[in-house]
Amino acid sequence: MIQFRPSSPRGRVVTFVLALLGTAVLAFGPNPEGLSLRGQYALATMFFAGSLWVTGAFPLAVTALSIPVLLTTFGVYPDLDAALVGFADHLIFLFVAGFMLANALQKYDIDRRIALWILSVMGTSPRRLVLSVMVATAFLSMWVSNTATTAMMTPIAVGVLAQVVGQEGVVEAATNVDDVDSEVTTDGGIAVDDGFRNIQVAMLLGTAYAASVGGVGTLIGTPPNAVLASQLNEMLGYEVGFAQWMLIGLPIVVITLPIIWYVLTYWLYPPEIDDVSDARDEAKQYLAEEGNLGPRGRRVAIIFTATALLWVVGGLDDFVAPALPDAWAVTLFGGEGTSVMGVEGHQGVLYYVMVGLASIPALVLADTMEWDELADIDWGTILLFGGGIALADALEATGATKWIADSVFGSLTGAPIVLVVAVVVLLVIFLTEMTSNTATATIIAPLLISIGSVFAATLGLTDVAAAVFLAVSGTIAASFAFALPVATPPNAIVFGSGYLKQSQMMRAGVLLNLLMTAILTGLIWLLFRFVWPQVLW
Template identity: 25%
Template sequence: MSEEPRSESKDDPGDSAAPNTLDWRRWSILAAGLAVFFLFWFMDAPAPAVDPAGEEFPLSDAGKAALGLFLLAAIWWVFTPIPIGVTAIAIGVFQALFLIRPPEVAFGNFMDPAVWFIFASLVIGIAFTKSGLTQRLAYRMLMLVGERTSTIYLGTFLVTVALTLVMAHTAVAATIFPVLLAIYSLYDAGDRPTRFGKGLFIGMAFAAGAGSIITLLGSARGIVGISFARDVADIDVGFFEVTYYLAPVGLLMTVLIWWMMLIFFPPEKKRIEGLTEVAERRYRELGAMKRDEWLTILIVVGAVLVLALQAMVPALEPVSRPAILLVTTLLFFALGVLTLKELEEIPWNIILLFGGAMSIGFCLWQTGAAEWLAITWLGMFEGAHWLLFVLGLGLFFVVMTNVIMNVAAIAIVLPVALVMAGYMGVSPHVVLFVALVATGMPFLFLVGAAPNAIAYQSGQFSTWEFFRTGVPASIVLTVVIGFSVLVIWPLLGMPILAG
C-alpha cells in the first residue's frame, strides 16, 4: 500500500510560511477565536429563555463563557491555526483558567468512556490492517464493484451502511477506513490529495451516519431517545419499529450522499483501467487466511455479538459498551495480533479531538448554555405552523449534534421538544424520529461524529473542505426530514398530528 496522502491544507500551522516570516493568516484566526471568546465573557447576560409552561431559564456567567469557548473551538477546528488535538487541549485549559468548570471536571471528560470507545474502534482498524484483512476485503470489494470510480463510491458507501446495521458506526468507520486506503492506493495518484480521495473518505463518514439511524445497533442515541419518549410522552417504540420508519430515510440519504460526492468531488478518472485484474491477482497472492486474520475476525465478531445482544438481553444492558469493545484491544495484544509498535501508531491527535469534544459538550450541558439555546430556539416557533416547528427542530438538532454528543443533544433538546409538540399539535412520534434522524448525521465538524475524524486521517481533505461540503449536505438532510414528515412516514402509517 502506498503512503497515506497528505492534504494540501495541512494540519501543521505555519508549514507554508517562509522561515522567520509571520504567518498573518494563522495569527488572525487565533486572534478571531480569542476575540469571540472574550466578547461572550464580557457581554451582559441575555434575557432568560422561557419554556411553554412559563418557567424562566437564565444564562449564567459560566454559560456565557461556555458559548464563547465553543465558538472559539469551532473557529480553530474549522480553520486549523493549530492542530485539532491542541485546540481540544485549549478547551480544557480555558475552562480551568477562567473558572468555567473545575479543572478536574473539565480535564476528566478527556477520559470519558465514549473517548475510550473511539480508542478501541481505532485499534480494531489497526488490527484489520496489521493482520492483512484490510487488503483481502479491499481486493474482494473491488472485484465486485468493478472499475468505474462512480460505482466504487457507491459500493464503499453501501458496505459502510450495511456494517452499521449490526455494529456501532464508530467501529464501522475504523474498520472500513484501512480498506479505503488500500483501494485508494490503486488509484495511482501518488501522495497528492485528489477529488476521488476526498469523495471516498468524506462520503464514507457521511454514509456511516446515514446507516447508523436504521437500527438501534448503529449508535446509543436511539435507545436514549426512546427512553425519553417513553418517560415524557408515554409512547413505546420497539426495535423493529425504528427500522421500519428509518430504513427508507437512511437509504435515501445514502443515495443522496453518493450523488453529492459525484457532484462535489467528481473523480479525475471515470475508470481505473485494469483495476479488476490487479485486484484479482493481488487477492490470489494473499493465499489462504492466516492465523492473525482468523483471530481478528473472531475477536471483533464476538464483541459485536455482545453489543448486539445488549439491545435484546436485559441482563447485558448495564454492561459498559466501551468496556466490551476494549476487550478486543486486550485480546489483540495478549494474542500477539498487535505489538507495542502498533500501540505507538494510535492517532492521538484524533483521541485528543474527541476528548475536547466531550469536554465542551459537557461544559455546554452543565452550565445550562445548551438548555438555554434549545428553549430560546424552539420558543421562536411557538404559534407558528406545525411544519415550521418540525423543520426548526430538525435544523436545531442538526446543528447541536455537531457541537455536543448526539446522546447529550437528545437528552437536552428532546424533553423540551416533546412538551412543545403538545402545544403545536404534533405527534410525539414525529419529534422522536426527527431527533433520531438529525442527530445521526453531523456533517459540519470533525467532532460531530467519530467517523468524520477517522476519515480525516486519510489526509485527503482539510477541516475547511469538510465543513464546506457539510453545509449543503446538512441542508439536504433538513429537506429529507421535511419529505419524511410529509410523505414517507404518513405512507408507512406514522401519526403526524396529535389527537
Template identity: 30%
Template sequence: MADSRAVSLKLMSHIQKVVDVQSKIIYFLLSVIFSFGITYLISEPGLDKAQLYVLFLLFLAIGLWVTEAIPPFAVGLMIFGFLIFSMNSYYSQIDPDNVKDHYIGYINSWSSSVIWLMLGGFFMAEAMSKTRLDRTIFRLSISKFGTSPKLILLGLMLTTAVFSMIMSNTATTAMMIASVLPFLNTMYKNAPFSKAILVGIAGAATIGGMGTLIGSPPNAIAVEALNNQGIDIGFLEWMMIGFPMAIILTVLFWFLLTKKYIPKIKKVVIAVEEDLKKDDERYKFEKIKRRIVLGVLALTLVLWLTENLHGIPASVVSLLPIILLTMSGVVNGDDVRKLPWDTLMLVAGGLALGLAIKETGLADFYVDKITGFDLNFYVLVLLFAFLTVVMSNIMSNTAT
C-alpha cells in the same frame, strides 16, 4: 548557483513558517475578541457570571475550531483548563463542600463511555488495517459486482459505507482510494468514471459513518448527550435507524453519480493487490492473526447487538477488542501510539463543555427562550439541521 538556490529555498521555507505562526496568533486573538464581543452582545440580565463564562468559552472554542489557530485537540484540552480555573468561584459559592467533585466531573469526561466505545472501534480498525483483513474483505466483495461500470461503482460505494461503520471515515477513504488507484492511473485525465469513483468513495465513507455508534465520533457524542438527559440508546437501537438510512442514502448518491458521470466504456476490471502467497513463510502467521481479528470483531459486534439480552453496556464490551487484540499481540505498543488520540481529546473536551453548559443552567435558559418562540417542532429540527450542515462545512464534524 546550486548553493544559492538551496539557500533561497531554505529562506522561503523559514519565511513561510514565520508567516504561518503570525497568522495563527492573529486568528487566536481575533477568536478571543470575537468571543468577547458576541458574549457581550447576547448577554442578558438573567445570565449569571458562570453562565457568561461558559458562553464565552463556547464561542471561543467555535472560533478556534473554525480558524484552526491551534489544533482541534488542543482546543479540547483548553476547555478542561478553562473550566477548572474559571469556575472555582462559582462552585465555591453554590456548593462549597463539593467543589472537587465538580472538577472531577469535568476530568471524568476523558473516561466517558463514549471515549471507551470509540477506543474499542479504533483498536479494531487498526487490527484490520495491520493484518490487511480490510483489503481481503474488499477484494472478496468487489469481485461480486461483475464488470459493469455502474455495478462496480455501486460495489465500491457500498463496501466503503460498510467499512466506514467500523473504521474511521478518513481511514476507510484512504484504504479504498489506495486500492483503486492503480486502476485510476490507467484512465485518461479527468475521466468521468474516475471522478465518479473518487467522489463516490468519499461520499459513501461520510454517509456510512452514520450507520453505527462507532462509525463516526459525532454519533457517540449525540448518544452521550441523550444519556445525560435520561434517554438510553444502545448499539442496536442506533443501528436499526442508522444502518438502513446509510444504505439508502448511499444508493441514492450512487444513482445521482451514475446520471452525472455516465462512462462510455461497458466493461471495467479492477485488479486488486493480492495477499501474501501461500508459500511465503509469513502467510501462516498472518492467517492466524486475521482469524483472531475476525473472531474478536464478530464477538464484539454480537455483544453490541445483543445488549438488551445480556445487559452489558456497549462501552464495557469495547474493552474486549482492546484486551484481546493486545494480549494476542495483533496490536502492539507502536500500533497503540498510532491511534488517533487527538480525536479522543477533542471529544472529551466537547463532553466537558456540554457538562458545563448543563450544570450552570445555560442549556435550560436557552431551551426556555426557544420554547417561548412557539416554533413548530419540525421547523426547529430543520433549523438546527441546516445550521449543523453549514458549520460542518467550515469545521470538523466532531467539533460541530
C-alpha cells in the same frame, strides 16, 4: 498586503488573539437577561473553542485541551477535576476500543481484503464498479474511522481507475476540456489536472461520501454518534444501546447511499466507459497478492466478529432478558436486581463499552497485537471528544444551553414538525461545511436536547422522547456535508489525492446537500413515526 492565514504562524497568533478578545467581550460584557453569570462564562468558552475549531488555527484536539483550562479560570467549575470529568466519559473508552480493533484489522489487511473482494464481485459495469467502491467504503466505515477508511480506499480506487481509464483515454479526455490552456499531466494513467473523466470524479467523490454516510450506521462509526449518546446520558439519563442505534442508523445508510450513487453516476458524472473488465481483474489481482489470511489474522477476524455480534446482542435485552432467570438477566444486560455475583445492581457484561474494552486484552491474549501497535490510534479525536463533552456539560450545568436553544429555536415553536426537522438538518449541514462534524455535534446536540420540552406538545411526545428525536436528527445530519474539502476528513483526503477539482466537489456537494436535506427530513420523520416509538422509548 499581508494575508493572515490561520495555518501560518502569524495568522495563528492573530486568530488566537481575536478569539481571546471576542471571548473577553462575551465574558465581561453585559449579562444577557435570563442567563446566569456562570452561563455567560460557559458561553464565552464556547465562543473561544468554536472560533478556533472553525478557523482551524489550532489542531482540533489542542483547542479541546484549552476548554477545561478556561472553564476553571472563569470559575464555571470550582476546580480542574470537575472540568476534566468529560475526558473520562465511558463512551471515550468505546472509541479507544474501536480504534484499537481497527488497528488490528488494518495490521492484517482484513479491511483491504473485504474491500477488494466486494470490488471483484460487484464491479461488472462502470456504474456498479463505483457502487462497489461505495458499498465497501460504507461498510468498513461503520467499524473503522471514516478517515482511516478513506485513506485506505482512495489508493485502491485510484489503482482500479488506472485500469479503467488508461493512458490514451486520459489524454484524449484532457484535450477536450473547456480550458484548452490548462496543463495536463498523468500519473499511472490518470490525469492530475483538468483531464478528469466522469468515472474518476464519481468514484472518488463516492468514496468520500460513502465513508461519511457509512459512519452513521453504528455507534462507533463516527464521533458525532457517540457525542450524542454521551449527552443523552449526561443530560437526560437516557441510554442509547448499540443495537438501538443500528436500527436507526442502518436504514439511513441503506436508503441514502444508493441515492447518492445514482445522483453521481446518472445525473452529474455518468461514466463514458463501457468495459471495466480490466478493473475487476486488477481487484482480483490485488486480492490474490494478499494471499491467504494467516492464523493471527484469522484470530483477529474471529475476535472482531464476536465483538460486533456481542454489541448487537447486548441491545436485545427486551427480547432475550425475559427468557432468562432474573439474576442472569441482570448480570448480562444490567439492572437494579441481584446479579449472579450476589450483589445488588449491575452494569451488565454485555454493555457495549465493556464488550469493546474486553476485546483489547483478547487481541493480546491471542498473540495478535503488541501494546505499541494498539496505542497507535487517533488520540486527537479522543481528546477532541473529551473537550467537547466538558464544554457541553458546562453549558448544560450553567443553563447556557437552554438559553441558547430558546433564543435560536424559540421562533419555531408551534411550527409543523417537518419544518422543524428541515431547519435542524439544513442548519447542521451548513455548520458542518465550516467545521468538523464532531465539533458541530458537540455544539448542536446539547441545544437540540434542551429544546425537547419546547416541541414536545407539537410532536405529541414526552419531553425526553422529543429531545431524543430532535438531537438524533441533528446528529445524523452532521455526516452529510459534501460540498467543501474542509467539511470532513474523507472530503479532504480524496481532494488531496490530486485527481479531483474543488469545482467538481462543489457541484456535486451543493446539490447533494440540498437533496439530502429533503430526503433526511422525510426519512427521519418516517422513522420517527413507525420505527423509533418501538426502539427509543
